[in-house]
Amino acid sequence: MDSKCARISIVVVLMSAALATVAVSSTVDKSIPSDTARIVTVTSTASPVALADTCLGQLPGDVNGNTIIGEIGDANRLLLYLAGIEPAPTRLSNADPNGDCRINYQDYYYIRNYMSGGPAPVTCTCVEPKKTCCVEWTGNVDKDPEERVDISDLSALIDHLFISLTPLTCPQEADCDGQLKEGISISDLSAMIANLFISFAPLPECR
Ligand SMILES: [Ca+2]
């Protein structure tokens, strides 16, 4: 009996130890919430760090990347990029000296104005500016340099829609109804006619 009792005691002790081990393991598992690992991962690749790095590397106005801001080389480099003759500058943000997150001819004029004593390029307002051919307000379909909206723009739009069907130089300028996703259509033509001859309602801003 004694040896049987001893064996039973040993089994009980071993089972208790096993249960204790399970209990400890269980306690450890519960002490590490699943969210913790996810939070650590996110923190290690936090986007604000990346944004700050990108921001710190910006030199708006230095389009040609030689670390000199607002020189004739920058103006020319921007002009050639906008005309589609040269590829995008290494740092797109450097081609957005007016900091509106759009790269267009206004940025070219901003640099030229700075060269003549105008305000300096703004610093880091946009991480990834987009190139756009549209300047301020829609309607300048024929892309005349004075940005006028007149009968020649109407002719260009009619020609594009119904006559030669020639692709537009800058479809964003023809987005007179502000619905670019739906394409350039008779609705844009109606908006331009209303602007020029009927209600004189202003055309929408470029997008
Ligand atoms: Ca430069």
Ligand SMILES: [Ca+2]
């Ligand atoms: Ca800009």
Ligand SMILES: [Ca+2]
């Ligand atoms: Ca025009």
